[in-house]
Amino acid sequence: MADPKKYDNRLGLKGWWGGGRWGFERYAYTLHRLTGLGLITYFVMHILVTSSRAFGADAWAEWMGNVAGPIFHVGEFLVVLSFIYHACNGIRLILVEFGFVVGKAEEPIYPYKTSLNKQRPLLIVMMILAALFVVAMGYDYWMLH
Amino acid sequence: MSKQDTGARDIRFIIRRFNPETDEAPHNKEYTVRVEPGMTVLEGLHQIKGEQDATLVWRFSCRMGVCGSCGMLVNGKPMLACNSQILHLTNSVLTIGPLPNFKILRDLVPDLMPMLKNHIAGKPHIVREDFDPALTPTDEYYQTPEELVRFLQFSYCIKCGCCMAACPTMALDLDYKGPMPLAQYHRYNADTRDGGFEERAKLAGGTGGVVRCHYAGECSNVCPKGVDPARAIQLMKRQLVAGYLGLAKQQEPCGTIGPDPNARHREGVPPPPPFTIDRK
Protein backbone atom coordinates (compact mmCIF):
# COMPACT_ATOMS: atom_id res chain seq x y z
CA MET A 1 0.00 0.00 0.00
CA ALA A 2 1.22 3.47 -0.79
CA ASP A 3 2.07 5.64 2.18
CA PRO A 4 -0.97 7.74 3.11
CA LYS A 5 -0.76 11.46 2.49
CA LYS A 6 0.28 13.36 5.60
CA TYR A 7 0.14 17.06 6.32
CA ASP A 8 3.35 18.59 7.67
CA ASN A 9 2.43 20.37 10.88
CA ARG A 10 5.84 21.68 11.99
CA LEU A 11 5.48 25.09 13.62
CA GLY A 12 8.69 26.60 12.24
CA LEU A 13 9.66 30.04 13.58
CA LYS A 14 6.15 30.44 15.01
CA GLY A 15 7.12 27.75 17.50
CA TRP A 16 9.49 30.22 19.16
CA TRP A 17 6.62 32.48 20.23
CA GLY A 18 3.32 31.19 21.50
CA GLY A 19 1.41 34.32 22.48
CA GLY A 20 2.09 34.60 26.20
CA ARG A 21 0.81 31.19 27.12
CA TRP A 22 4.25 29.73 27.59
CA GLY A 23 6.76 29.74 30.40
CA PHE A 24 9.31 32.48 30.99
CA GLU A 25 12.20 30.19 30.00
CA ARG A 26 10.78 29.87 26.46
CA TYR A 27 10.92 33.64 25.99
CA ALA A 28 14.40 33.70 27.48
CA TYR A 29 15.32 31.06 24.87
CA THR A 30 13.82 33.06 22.01
CA LEU A 31 15.47 36.29 23.12
CA HIS A 32 18.77 34.47 23.54
CA ARG A 33 18.65 33.31 19.92
CA LEU A 34 17.57 36.69 18.57
CA THR A 35 20.27 38.56 20.48
CA GLY A 36 22.74 35.93 19.28
CA LEU A 37 21.79 36.64 15.67
CA GLY A 38 22.05 40.39 16.34
CA LEU A 39 25.51 40.00 17.83
CA ILE A 40 26.79 37.94 14.92
CA THR A 41 25.42 40.51 12.47
CA TYR A 42 27.23 43.22 14.39
CA PHE A 43 30.38 41.13 14.48
CA VAL A 44 30.44 40.72 10.69
CA MET A 45 29.78 44.44 10.13
CA HIS A 46 32.43 45.31 12.66
CA ILE A 47 35.04 43.18 10.88
CA LEU A 48 34.11 44.64 7.49
CA VAL A 49 34.22 48.25 8.67
CA THR A 50 37.44 48.00 10.62
CA SER A 51 39.12 46.06 7.81
CA SER A 52 38.76 49.20 5.70
CA ARG A 53 41.76 50.54 7.66
CA ALA A 54 43.89 48.17 5.60
CA PHE A 55 43.10 50.37 2.58
CA GLY A 56 44.49 53.51 4.14
CA ALA A 57 43.41 56.27 6.50
CA ASP A 58 41.05 57.84 3.96
CA ALA A 59 39.09 54.63 3.41
CA TRP A 60 38.87 54.25 7.16
CA ALA A 61 37.53 57.77 7.64
CA GLU A 62 35.02 57.31 4.84
CA TRP A 63 33.72 54.05 6.27
CA MET A 64 33.53 55.45 9.75
CA GLY A 65 31.52 58.31 8.29
CA ASN A 66 29.14 55.82 6.68
CA VAL A 67 28.31 54.28 10.02
CA ALA A 68 28.06 57.44 12.07
CA GLY A 69 24.34 58.28 11.61
CA PRO A 70 21.77 58.26 14.43
CA ILE A 71 20.45 54.88 13.28
CA PHE A 72 23.87 53.38 13.87
CA HIS A 73 24.12 55.16 17.20
CA VAL A 74 20.88 53.52 18.36
CA GLY A 75 21.95 50.26 16.69
CA GLU A 76 25.16 50.29 18.66
CA PHE A 77 23.22 50.65 21.88
CA LEU A 78 21.08 47.68 20.85
CA VAL A 79 24.31 45.75 20.47
CA VAL A 80 25.20 46.69 24.02
CA LEU A 81 21.78 45.55 25.27
CA SER A 82 22.05 42.29 23.32
CA PHE A 83 25.50 41.66 24.70
CA ILE A 84 24.40 42.21 28.30
CA TYR A 85 21.38 39.93 27.94
CA HIS A 86 23.23 37.26 25.98
CA ALA A 87 26.08 37.20 28.50
CA CYS A 88 23.92 37.09 31.63
CA ASN A 89 21.48 34.53 30.26
CA GLY A 90 24.41 32.61 28.77
CA ILE A 91 26.01 32.17 32.18
CA ARG A 92 22.72 30.71 33.44
CA LEU A 93 22.52 28.40 30.43
CA ILE A 94 26.08 27.15 30.89
CA LEU A 95 25.31 26.23 34.50
CA VAL A 96 21.96 24.67 33.58
CA GLU A 97 23.25 22.75 30.60
CA PHE A 98 26.06 21.24 32.63
CA GLY A 99 23.34 19.94 34.89
CA PHE A 100 24.32 22.07 37.91
CA VAL A 101 21.13 23.89 38.84
CA VAL A 102 18.43 21.54 37.59
CA GLY A 103 18.31 19.42 40.74
CA LYS A 104 18.41 15.66 41.04
CA ALA A 105 15.73 13.35 39.69
CA GLU A 106 12.91 13.05 42.20
CA GLU A 107 9.62 11.25 42.50
CA PRO A 108 7.05 13.46 40.71
CA ILE A 109 4.16 14.39 43.00
CA TYR A 110 1.22 16.36 41.65
CA PRO A 111 1.18 19.37 41.21
CA TYR A 112 4.53 18.71 39.58
CA LYS A 113 7.57 20.77 40.37
CA THR A 114 10.26 20.47 37.74
CA SER A 115 13.85 21.47 37.13
CA LEU A 116 12.43 24.80 35.96
CA ASN A 117 11.56 25.64 39.56
CA LYS A 118 15.08 24.73 40.65
CA GLN A 119 16.86 27.03 38.22
CA ARG A 120 14.41 29.92 38.40
CA PRO A 121 16.16 31.77 41.28
CA LEU A 122 19.29 31.84 39.12
CA LEU A 123 17.25 33.16 36.20
CA ILE A 124 15.83 35.93 38.35
CA VAL A 125 19.26 36.88 39.71
CA MET A 126 20.75 36.97 36.21
CA MET A 127 17.89 39.11 34.90
CA ILE A 128 18.26 41.59 37.77
CA LEU A 129 21.99 41.71 37.05
CA ALA A 130 21.26 42.31 33.36
CA ALA A 131 18.83 45.11 34.24
CA LEU A 132 21.45 46.80 36.45
CA PHE A 133 24.02 46.60 33.64
CA VAL A 134 21.50 48.03 31.17
CA VAL A 135 20.76 51.00 33.43
CA ALA A 136 24.47 51.65 34.04
CA MET A 137 25.37 51.35 30.36
CA GLY A 138 22.35 53.42 29.31
CA TYR A 139 23.41 56.21 31.64
CA ASP A 140 26.96 56.06 30.37
CA TYR A 141 25.94 55.89 26.70
CA TRP A 142 23.18 58.49 26.56
CA MET A 143 24.03 60.88 29.41
CA LEU A 144 27.81 61.04 29.48
CA HIS A 145 28.57 60.96 25.74
CA MET B 1 -38.79 28.15 42.04
CA SER B 2 -35.95 29.08 39.75
CA LYS B 3 -34.07 26.29 38.04
CA GLN B 4 -30.90 25.40 39.88
CA ASP B 5 -27.70 26.36 38.08
CA THR B 6 -25.80 23.11 37.57
CA GLY B 7 -22.87 24.98 36.11
CA ALA B 8 -23.48 23.48 32.66
CA ARG B 9 -22.54 25.71 29.75
CA ASP B 10 -22.64 25.78 25.96
CA ILE B 11 -19.05 25.71 24.74
CA ARG B 12 -17.99 26.38 21.17
CA PHE B 13 -15.53 23.75 19.98
CA ILE B 14 -13.33 24.88 17.09
CA ILE B 15 -11.70 21.74 15.78
CA ARG B 16 -8.95 21.42 13.20
CA ARG B 17 -10.01 18.91 10.54
CA PHE B 18 -7.93 17.23 7.86
CA ASN B 19 -8.95 14.41 5.57
CA PRO B 20 -5.97 13.23 3.50
CA GLU B 21 -8.30 11.90 0.81
CA THR B 22 -10.12 15.14 0.10
CA ASP B 23 -8.24 18.06 1.73
CA GLU B 24 -5.09 19.87 0.68
CA ALA B 25 -4.70 21.56 4.06
CA PRO B 26 -6.42 21.47 7.45
CA HIS B 27 -9.42 23.70 8.11
CA ASN B 28 -11.49 24.54 11.19
CA LYS B 29 -14.95 23.24 11.91
CA GLU B 30 -17.20 24.47 14.71
CA TYR B 31 -19.50 22.56 17.04
CA THR B 32 -21.45 23.58 20.13
CA VAL B 33 -21.50 21.21 23.06
CA ARG B 34 -23.43 21.38 26.33
CA VAL B 35 -20.67 20.91 28.89
CA GLU B 36 -21.28 19.76 32.46
CA PRO B 37 -18.73 20.48 35.18
CA GLY B 38 -16.15 17.70 35.30
CA MET B 39 -16.48 16.86 31.61
CA THR B 40 -13.12 16.26 29.94
CA VAL B 41 -12.05 17.38 26.47
CA LEU B 42 -12.13 13.72 25.46
CA GLU B 43 -15.77 13.41 26.57
CA GLY B 44 -16.58 16.54 24.59
CA LEU B 45 -15.12 14.93 21.48
CA HIS B 46 -17.15 11.77 22.09
CA GLN B 47 -20.26 13.88 22.44
CA ILE B 48 -19.59 15.47 19.03
CA LYS B 49 -18.85 12.15 17.37
CA GLY B 50 -21.92 10.53 18.87
CA GLU B 51 -24.44 13.27 18.25
CA GLN B 52 -23.17 15.69 15.62
CA ASP B 53 -20.43 14.45 13.33
CA ALA B 54 -19.47 10.80 13.07
CA THR B 55 -16.53 11.59 10.77
CA LEU B 56 -14.41 13.24 13.49
CA VAL B 57 -11.25 11.20 14.16
CA TRP B 58 -8.84 11.17 17.10
CA ARG B 59 -6.87 8.62 19.08
CA PHE B 60 -7.60 7.48 22.64
CA SER B 61 -7.66 4.33 24.66
CA CYS B 62 -7.41 4.39 28.45
CA ARG B 63 -9.36 7.60 29.29
CA MET B 64 -7.19 8.03 32.39
CA GLY B 65 -3.83 9.48 31.43
CA VAL B 66 -1.99 6.20 31.18
CA CYS B 67 -1.81 5.14 27.52
CA GLY B 68 -0.51 8.39 25.99
CA SER B 69 -2.82 8.24 22.95
CA CYS B 70 -4.86 11.39 23.35
CA GLY B 71 -2.23 14.16 23.31
CA MET B 72 -3.59 17.17 21.40
CA LEU B 73 -3.26 20.93 21.18
CA VAL B 74 -6.05 22.39 23.31
CA ASN B 75 -6.36 26.17 23.48
CA GLY B 76 -2.83 26.39 22.14
CA LYS B 77 -1.20 24.04 24.63
CA PRO B 78 -0.30 20.39 24.24
CA MET B 79 -2.16 18.25 26.79
CA LEU B 80 -3.96 14.94 27.27
CA ALA B 81 -7.62 15.29 26.27
CA CYS B 82 -8.66 12.74 28.90
CA ASN B 83 -6.77 14.53 31.63
CA SER B 84 -8.13 18.05 31.04
CA GLN B 85 -11.52 19.31 32.18
CA ILE B 86 -13.18 21.67 29.74
CA LEU B 87 -14.50 24.16 32.29
CA HIS B 88 -11.05 24.42 33.86
CA LEU B 89 -9.81 25.67 30.48
CA THR B 90 -12.57 27.94 29.23
CA ASN B 91 -16.05 29.37 29.73
CA SER B 92 -16.76 29.94 26.05
CA VAL B 93 -14.44 28.70 23.31
CA LEU B 94 -12.22 25.64 23.04
CA THR B 95 -9.83 25.25 20.11
CA ILE B 96 -8.56 21.75 19.46
CA GLY B 97 -5.89 20.73 16.97
CA PRO B 98 -3.48 17.84 16.44
CA LEU B 99 -0.08 18.01 18.20
CA PRO B 100 2.20 20.27 16.15
CA ASN B 101 5.72 19.26 15.05
CA PHE B 102 4.29 15.93 13.88
CA LYS B 103 2.71 15.24 10.53
CA ILE B 104 -1.07 14.99 10.59
CA LEU B 105 -2.48 11.63 9.54
CA ARG B 106 -6.09 12.72 9.86
CA ASP B 107 -8.01 15.29 11.96
CA LEU B 108 -6.49 15.11 15.46
CA VAL B 109 -4.22 12.13 14.79
CA PRO B 110 -0.49 12.95 14.59
CA ASP B 111 2.09 10.59 13.12
CA LEU B 112 4.20 9.71 16.16
CA MET B 113 6.41 7.23 14.32
CA PRO B 114 9.47 9.51 13.81
CA MET B 115 9.54 10.07 17.59
CA LEU B 116 9.08 6.39 18.38
CA LYS B 117 11.78 5.37 15.89
CA ASN B 118 14.30 7.57 17.71
CA HIS B 119 13.07 6.11 20.98
CA ILE B 120 13.55 2.53 19.78
CA ALA B 121 17.00 3.36 18.35
CA GLY B 122 18.11 4.22 21.92
CA LYS B 123 17.47 0.63 23.11
CA PRO B 124 14.77 1.41 25.68
CA HIS B 125 15.54 -1.65 27.77
CA ILE B 126 18.27 -2.89 30.10
CA VAL B 127 21.44 -3.56 28.07
CA ARG B 128 24.02 -5.95 29.58
CA GLU B 129 27.19 -7.40 28.23
CA ASP B 130 27.35 -10.30 30.67
CA PHE B 131 23.90 -11.78 30.02
CA ASP B 132 20.65 -11.12 28.19
CA PRO B 133 18.13 -9.79 30.73
CA ALA B 134 15.24 -10.92 28.53
CA LEU B 135 16.37 -14.52 28.99
CA THR B 136 16.90 -14.41 32.75
CA PRO B 137 13.82 -12.62 33.93
CA THR B 138 13.79 -14.25 37.36
CA ASP B 139 17.14 -12.89 38.58
CA GLU B 140 16.93 -9.97 40.92
CA TYR B 141 19.31 -7.01 40.68
CA TYR B 142 21.17 -5.31 43.49
CA GLN B 143 19.69 -1.83 43.33
CA THR B 144 19.11 0.49 46.26
CA PRO B 145 16.00 2.67 46.63
CA GLU B 146 18.25 5.73 46.14
CA GLU B 147 19.47 4.33 42.84
CA LEU B 148 15.88 3.73 41.83
CA VAL B 149 14.97 7.40 42.36
CA ARG B 150 17.70 8.42 39.89
CA PHE B 151 15.60 7.17 36.99
CA LEU B 152 12.12 6.54 38.40
CA GLN B 153 10.80 9.99 37.44
CA PHE B 154 11.82 9.53 33.80
CA SER B 155 10.28 6.07 33.61
CA TYR B 156 6.78 7.56 34.00
CA CYS B 157 6.83 8.74 30.36
CA ILE B 158 3.79 7.54 28.41
CA LYS B 159 5.13 8.64 24.98
CA CYS B 160 2.23 11.01 24.40
CA GLY B 161 4.38 13.47 22.44
CA CYS B 162 3.12 16.60 24.24
CA CYS B 163 6.71 17.60 25.04
CA MET B 164 7.69 17.27 21.36
CA ALA B 165 4.82 19.54 20.35
CA ALA B 166 5.81 22.20 22.88
CA CYS B 167 9.54 22.28 22.16
CA PRO B 168 10.67 25.35 20.17
CA THR B 169 13.79 23.53 18.97
CA MET B 170 11.59 20.75 17.56
CA ALA B 171 9.60 23.43 15.77
CA LEU B 172 12.47 24.49 13.56
CA ASP B 173 15.15 21.82 13.66
CA LEU B 174 14.42 18.90 11.35
CA ASP B 175 17.24 16.79 12.83
CA TYR B 176 16.46 17.21 16.51
CA LYS B 177 15.45 13.95 18.14
CA GLY B 178 13.35 15.79 20.71
CA PRO B 179 12.73 15.61 24.45
CA MET B 180 10.81 12.32 24.53
CA PRO B 181 13.49 10.00 23.05
CA LEU B 182 16.38 11.89 24.68
CA ALA B 183 14.80 11.75 28.14
CA GLN B 184 14.36 8.00 27.68
CA TYR B 185 18.04 7.60 26.76
CA HIS B 186 18.81 9.11 30.13
CA ARG B 187 16.19 7.01 31.88
CA TYR B 188 18.19 3.88 30.95
CA ASN B 189 21.62 5.48 31.30
CA ALA B 190 20.77 6.48 34.87
CA ASP B 191 19.68 2.95 35.72
CA THR B 192 22.39 1.05 37.65
CA ARG B 193 21.22 -2.23 36.11
CA ASP B 194 22.07 -0.97 32.63
CA GLY B 195 25.36 -1.00 30.74
CA GLY B 196 24.31 0.64 27.47
CA PHE B 197 25.66 4.17 28.02
CA GLU B 198 28.30 3.98 25.29
CA GLU B 199 25.78 2.96 22.65
CA ARG B 200 23.25 5.62 23.60
CA ALA B 201 25.97 8.25 23.94
CA LYS B 202 26.62 7.97 20.21
CA LEU B 203 23.00 8.87 19.50
CA ALA B 204 22.59 11.45 22.25
CA GLY B 205 25.86 13.21 21.46
CA GLY B 206 25.48 13.01 17.68
CA THR B 207 23.48 14.94 15.12
CA GLY B 208 20.16 16.12 16.48
CA GLY B 209 21.19 15.09 19.97
CA VAL B 210 21.30 16.89 23.29
CA VAL B 211 23.40 19.84 22.12
CA ARG B 212 20.40 21.17 20.22
CA CYS B 213 18.45 21.63 23.44
CA HIS B 214 18.84 25.08 24.99
CA TYR B 215 16.60 24.64 27.94
CA ALA B 216 13.44 26.40 26.89
CA GLY B 217 11.91 24.02 29.41
CA GLU B 218 8.54 23.78 27.68
CA CYS B 219 8.77 20.00 27.55
CA SER B 220 8.79 19.91 31.34
CA ASN B 221 6.06 22.53 31.56
CA VAL B 222 3.57 20.55 29.52
CA CYS B 223 4.45 16.97 30.48
CA PRO B 224 1.29 15.48 31.99
CA LYS B 225 3.25 12.90 33.97
CA GLY B 226 5.86 15.09 35.69
CA VAL B 227 8.66 13.41 33.75
CA ASP B 228 10.76 16.58 33.43
CA PRO B 229 12.55 15.74 30.15
CA ALA B 230 14.47 19.03 30.33
CA ARG B 231 16.13 17.82 33.53
CA ALA B 232 16.95 14.44 32.00
CA ILE B 233 18.56 16.09 28.99
CA GLN B 234 20.72 18.48 31.05
CA LEU B 235 21.84 15.66 33.36
CA MET B 236 22.73 13.59 30.31
CA LYS B 237 24.74 16.49 28.82
CA ARG B 238 26.78 16.56 32.00
CA GLN B 239 27.37 12.81 31.85
CA LEU B 240 28.37 13.03 28.19
CA VAL B 241 30.83 15.87 28.79
CA ALA B 242 32.28 14.08 31.80
CA GLY B 243 32.64 10.90 29.74
CA TYR B 244 34.30 12.80 26.91
CA LEU B 245 36.81 14.43 29.26
CA GLY B 246 37.49 11.13 31.00
CA LEU B 247 36.10 12.46 34.29
CA ALA B 248 33.18 10.08 34.56
CA LYS B 249 33.16 7.61 37.41
CA GLN B 250 33.68 4.19 35.88
CA GLN B 251 31.01 1.92 37.22
CA GLU B 252 30.04 -1.58 36.24
CA PRO B 253 26.34 -2.33 35.99
CA CYS B 254 25.08 -3.80 39.26
CA GLY B 255 25.12 -7.53 39.87
CA THR B 256 22.26 -9.93 40.21
CA ILE B 257 21.16 -12.36 42.84
CA GLY B 258 20.57 -15.73 41.21
CA PRO B 259 17.72 -18.01 42.19
CA ASP B 260 17.77 -18.90 45.90
CA PRO B 261 19.28 -22.43 46.15
CA ASN B 262 17.33 -23.04 49.38
CA ALA B 263 13.99 -22.05 47.90
CA ARG B 264 11.49 -24.91 47.95
CA HIS B 265 8.19 -25.08 46.19
CA ARG B 266 5.44 -24.72 48.78
CA GLU B 267 2.85 -27.43 48.86
CA GLY B 268 -0.59 -26.53 47.64
CA VAL B 269 0.67 -23.62 45.53
CA PRO B 270 0.15 -24.28 41.82
CA PRO B 271 3.39 -24.35 39.76
CA PRO B 272 4.23 -21.23 37.71
CA PRO B 273 3.30 -21.28 34.03
CA PRO B 274 6.10 -22.32 31.64
CA PHE B 275 8.37 -19.61 30.20
CA THR B 276 7.02 -17.99 27.07
CA ILE B 277 10.51 -17.39 25.65
CA ASP B 278 13.23 -19.83 24.79
CA ARG B 279 15.76 -19.79 27.66
CA LYS B 280 18.57 -21.68 25.96
Ligand code: SF4
Ligand atom coordinates in the same frame (compact mmCIF):
# COMPACT_ATOMS: atom_id res chain seq x y z
S1 SF4 C 1 8.04 13.13 28.55
FE1 SF4 C 1 5.97 13.64 29.24
S2 SF4 C 1 5.12 14.87 27.58
FE2 SF4 C 1 6.89 13.80 26.75
S3 SF4 C 1 6.08 11.95 25.83
FE3 SF4 C 1 6.70 11.46 27.92
S4 SF4 C 1 4.85 11.72 29.16
FE4 SF4 C 1 4.48 12.75 27.20
Ligand code: SF4
Ligand atom coordinates in the same frame (compact mmCIF):
# COMPACT_ATOMS: atom_id res chain seq x y z
S1 SF4 D 1 14.35 21.98 27.32
FE1 SF4 D 1 15.23 21.32 25.38
S2 SF4 D 1 13.94 19.64 24.75
FE2 SF4 D 1 12.80 20.74 26.34
S3 SF4 D 1 11.52 22.18 25.21
FE3 SF4 D 1 13.45 23.15 25.67
S4 SF4 D 1 14.77 22.91 23.90
FE4 SF4 D 1 13.09 21.44 23.78
Ligand code: FES
Ligand atom coordinates in the same frame (compact mmCIF):
# COMPACT_ATOMS: atom_id res chain seq x y z
S1 FES E 1 -6.81 8.24 26.54
FE1 FES E 1 -5.04 7.31 27.40
S2 FES E 1 -3.84 9.02 27.98
FE2 FES E 1 -5.71 9.96 27.33
